Amino acid sequence: MSNATPSREQFYGRRRGRPLRVGQRERQVHLLPVLSFALPGTGKLNPASLFPGPPSDIWLEIGFGGGEHLAEQAARRPDIGFVGCEVFENGVAKLLGEVERRGLGNVRVYADDVRPLLATLAPRSIGRVFILFPDPWPKTRHHRRRLVAPPTLERLAEIMKDGAELRLATDDPSYLSWMLEHVTAHPAFVWTARRPADWRDRAEDWPATRYEEKARKAGRMPAFLRFQRRARN
Numbered sequence: 001m002s003n004a005t006p007s008r009e010q011f012y013g014r015r016r017g018r019p020l021r022v023g024q025r026e027r028q029v030h031l032l033p034v035l036s037f038a039l040p041g042t043g044k045l046n047p048a049s050l051f052p053g054p055p056s057d058i059w060l061e062i063g064f065g066g067g068e069h070l071a072e073q074a075a076r077r078p079d080i081g082f083v084g085c086e087v088f089e090n091g092v093a094k095l096l097g098e099v100e101r102r103g104l105g106n107v108r109v110y111a112d113d114v115r116p117l118l119a120t121l122a123p124r125s126i127g128r129v130f131i132l133f134p135d136p137w138p139k140t141r142h143h144r145r146r147l148v149a150p151p152t153l154e155r156l157a158e159i160m161k162d163g164a165e166l167r168l169a170t171d172d173p174s175y176l177s178w179m180l181e182h183v184t185a186h187p188a189f190v191w192t193a194r195r196p197a198d199w200r201d202r203a204e205d206w207p208a209t210r211y212e213e214k215a216r217k218a219g220r221m222p223a224f225l226r227f228q229r230r231a232r233n
């Protein structure tokens with residue numbers, strides 16, 4: 001089976017910002033090739049095979065931005081193998097700096113569009129997925145670029161294990177309604193919130209991101225959504 005990207009439409013923002021500093025460029029040349037991996041041309045990728053010892057689970061962060069959440073999670077949970085995906089070069093550079101500074105051995109990086117990765121990961125291979133503050137694409141004509149949408153949810157339902165958790169965050173009220181509408185409409189996912197505090201407050205084991213800090217400073221209230229992948233019959 002081919003792992004080709006389903007559509008050629010670009011649904012992420014910019015790939016590059018300001019030029020990388022010398023240290024960042026060095027890490028991009030020497031560290032990124034060590035942490036990144038190629039997708040097989042055919043067949044599926046078992047993400048556990050990317051790590052030396054078998055990790056107790058594999059967690060995936062899509063669009064990790066500057067990587068502060070990913071690095072903190074990886075430091076707290078050395079038993080877990082973390083796969084981070086990000087198209088923005090300067091964000092990847094920040095994560096590499098954190099990986100080096102903290103000596104993290106349990107992080108792998110896919111520095112490209114997540115769609116081919118989602119198409120290639122083996123079924124039932126991922127125990128937790130984070131999509132934190134994805135680009136809201138507020139204009140109606142851009143809604144089809146939203147990452148949290150039926151094609152992504154279809155792929156996540158396939159690659160996530162039974163009982164795996166999907167964590168989403170947003171500070172955009174329209175994207176919040178959209179997320180709730182689309183994820184709860186998908187038969188594989190159930191929203192686990194019981195009371196408002198469950199989605200208004202970030203849990204202890206959910207480190208903050210740069211984007212969340214920006215949102216709070218601007219007076220926007222973030223929402224933190226947790227869904228469970230239902231058990232297959």
Ligand SMILES: C[S@@+](CC[C@H](N)C(=O)[O-])C[C@H]1O[C@@H](n2cnc3c(N)ncnc32)[C@H](O)[C@@H]1O
Pocket residue numbers: 011012013014062063064065066085086087088091112113114115131132133134135147209210211212
């Ligand atoms: C608004 S930022 C949030 C970054 C980070 N999660 C945070 O909370 O600070 C959204 C990120 O998703 C990344 N992104 C968007 N579409 C993507 C895609 N198709 N594949 C990989 N990364 C993507 C963007 O490059 C950007 O860094």
